[in-house]
Amino acid sequence: xxxxxxxxxxxxxxxxxxxxxxxxxxxxxxxxxxxxxxxxxxxxxxxxxxxxxxxxxxxxxxxxxxxxxxxxxxxxxxxxxxxxxxxxxxxxxxxxxxxxxxxxxxxxxxxxxxxxxxxxxxxxxxxxxxxxxxxxxxxxxxxxxxxxxxxxxxxxxxxxxxxxxxxxxxxxxxxxxxxxxxxxxxxxxxxxxxxxxxxxxxxxxxxxxxxxxxxxxxxxxxxxxxxxxxxxxxxxxxxxxxxxxxxxxxxxxxxxxxxxxxxxxxxxxxxxxxxxxxxxxxxxxxxxxxxxxxxxxxxxxxxxxxxxxxxxxxxxxxxxxxxxxxxxxxxxxxxxxxxxxxxxxxxxxxxxxxxxxxxxxxxxxxxxxxxxxxxxxxxxxxxxxxxxxxxxxxxxxxxxxxxxxxxxxxxxxxxxxxxxxxxxxxxxxxxxxxxxxxxxxxxxxxxxxxxxxxxxxxxxxxxxxxxxxxxxxxxxxxxxxxxxxxxxxxxx
Ligand code: PHE
Numbered sequence: 451x452x453x454x455x456x457x458x459x460x461x462x463x464x465x466x467x468x469x470x471x472x473x474x475x476x477x478x479x480x481x482x483x484x485x486x487x488x489x490x491x492x493x494x495x496x497x498x499x500x501x502x503x504x505x506x507x508x509x510x511x512x513x514x515x516x517x518x519x520x521x522x523x524x525x526x527x528x529x530x531x532x533x534x535x536x537x538x539x540x541x542x543x544x545x546x547x548x549x550x551x552x553x554x555x556x557x558x559x560x561x562x563x564x565x566x567x568x569x570x571x572x573x574x575x576x577x578x579x580x581x582x583x584x585x586x587x588x589x590x591x592x593x594x595x596x597x598x599x600x601x602x603x604x605x606x607x608x609x610x611x612x613x614x615x616x617x618x619x620x621x622x623x624x625x626x627x628x629x630x631x632x633x634x635x636x637x638x639x640x641x642x643x644x645x646x647x648x649x650x651x652x653x654x655x656x657x658x659x660x661x662x663x664x665x666x667x668x669x670x671x672x673x674x675x676x677x678x679x680x681x682x683x684x685x686x687x688x689x690x691x692x693x694x695x696x697x698x699x700x701x702x703x704x705x706x707x708x709x710x711x712x713x714x715x716x717x718x719x720x721x722x723x724x725x726x727x728x729x730x731x732x733x734x735x736x737x738x739x740x741x742x743x744x745x746x747x748x749x750x751x752x753x754x755x756x757x758x759x760x761x762x763x764x765x766x767x768x769x770x771x772x773x774x775x776x777x778x779x780x781x782x783x784x785x786x787x788x789x790x791x792x793x794x795x796x797x798x799x800x801x802x803x804x805x806x807x808x809x810x811x812x813x814x815x816x817x818x819x820x821x822x823x824x825x826x827x828x829x830x831x832x833x834x835x836x837x838x839x840x841x842x843x844x845x846x847x848x849x850x851x852x853x854x855x856x857x858x859x860x861x862x863x864x865x866x867x868x869x870x871x872x873x874x875x876x877x878x879x880x881x882x883x884x885x886x887x888x889x890x891x892x893x894x895x896x897x898x899x900x901x902x903x904x905x906x907x908x909x910x911x912x913x914x915x916x917x918x919x920x921x922x923x924x925x926x927x928x929x930x931x932x933x934x935x936x937x938x939x940x941x942x
Contacts, residue, residue: 454801455520456611457696463616464701465709466623468693470783471684472714473626475555475751478777482722483746484678486649486656488671494651494719497675501711504676504923505683507915508880509690510707511887514899516694517703522794523688525802526695527886530895534886537879541688542795544875545788548687550823551864552788553603556781557595557828558752559774561585566759566770575767578756585752586831593828597821603782604817607789608810611696615786622779629776630720636769637728645734646727649745660740673930673941680927681872682714684784686880688791695794702904724773725755732758748832751777792816826863833862840866869935877931881924888917 458464485493519526527538562581569575576584585592606614637643648655656662666674680686694703726745732754733743744754759770793813800807830837839862887896893913900912933940 454806455696455797457698459612459616461697461701461706463612463620464693464697465706465713467615467619467783467787468684468690468706468710469713469717470619470623470780471689471693471787472682472710472784473623473717474682474684474780474784475552475777476678476682477714477718478721478725478780479747479750480678481682481718482650482726483750484674485719485722486726486745487662488666488674490649490651490653490655492653493671493675496671497679498715500672500676500679500923501683501715503915503919505679505685506707506711507912507920508685508884509683509711510703510900510912511883511896511916512685512690513694513697513703513707514896515887516691517697517699517902518896518899520695522692522695522798523791524795525798526691531886531890533890534882537882537886538688540875540879540882541686541691542792544871544879545687545689545791546820547867547871547875549785549788549820551827551867552781552785553600553820553824554592554596554827554864555748556599556603556778556785557592557597558585558748559778559781560599561591561595562752562756562774563771563778565756566767566774569760570764570767570771575760577760578753581756582749582752583834586834589829589831589835592831593825596824596828599781599785600817600821600824603785603789604813606782606786607793607813610809611790615790618786619783622783626776626779626783627717629772630717630724633724633728633769633773633776634720637724637726637731640728640731642731642734643727645740646730647723649730650722650726661743661745662741667941670941673926673934676923676927677872677877677931677934680876680880682718683711684787686876686883687788688795689787692791692794693787700903702906703900703902704904704906704908725750728758729754732761735761789813789816823867827867830863832864837863839863865935873931873935874928877924877928881921881928884916884920884924888921893917 458467485497489496515526515530516522519529521529523541524538527541528535531537565581606618608614609617638647645659649659649661654665657665684690697703729743729745729750730740733740736757744750755773756770759766759773762769793809793816796812796816797807797809826837829835830839833839887893893909893916896916897909897912901907930941932938
């Protein structure tokens, strides 16, 4: 390891930090609902196949690129490639856009921790939708919480790889796991919890029980699983390149990739067991039609689940605190990885100019930059405050029956930024990266790095995947993302 850059204290520390990046809001409000809606166990199988043939391969490639070059996202691409030098920049822009709204969501989680604490001490409990409505329509308060959330992340990343990110992850991730188990036990022991479990796992149950009216097509399931997998594993954001660049030569990249992919999927299923049965149970208890229970997205987190906690009285507030702290840890461990991508880039740049990069100043500058944009997202309150959104009026479409629809992505600032990051930059970045490795450099450039630190070989599998399977999957995922953001319905 080059000493000026620092490194992970241990492989375990690295793994926990990488799992921390992967485990985020996507695992909690995305995966379980998508799994239930898209065929339960069938979805899981499709997801697992994609995770092995695409996610695992891209993850190993990114870690190898980082460790081989010893540089962050921009430096790694510049060192390796002639034609794809510029792709590294996609991996800087994408985390930046993601940060601009992820910190607002982190602020929401923080606010919900506070709401549940005050209820624990006797404050009047509002319904989930009342709390949520009051929160998003109060921009100043949201900005303050966004600021506090950003500050927490600033202090962690300022501490560096070992003294900040690794330290936080080695305490935070085990804590998250324990809290998750506590919430799962409570969730599964509620009346009718089994309905939620069936929704998640039994193929076709979502339709036959009336959660949704029609199951999505296979092509839709495939693109949903692909998009979710990519986002959930924090791929094509420069994160694994950056984290890999701090990893010692003795570590086994293939094994590490396998562990991260498995752990992320495992936690997503656990998160599902923590939230879906509780949400379904409470909906049934209140006589809500199954199709009306909100089981995904911000509504699941901030409306449905808050209702669950409120219905349990004081004990519920306690579970509420535990749950939202858990979500908070998941959000922080993702945000710090995004900040580190940009921080490492600037630190490497300073080093290339023979200067000593000042981490404190660099991280401060990055935080101020995305915080400035996040203020607009906070003010917009998921579209509830009527803030102007770019392209809002340009892309409306008129269907054959005359109904006018707005593209999904311009509904609010969060969707707009998410579309740029998750919808375009991420899949495009991964596609170009696989073309670079598969065809410009050749897999043989990456293979030696995957051989370092292990006797295990899977060269044939790697070559076929990186040259053919990954690019095809990425084109497909890119189209799927675009169609879901722009509402083209190609994959309906
Ligand atoms: N993987 C995180 C989640 O599931 C999101 C994320 C994506 C974080 C990309 C960092 C980079 O929510």
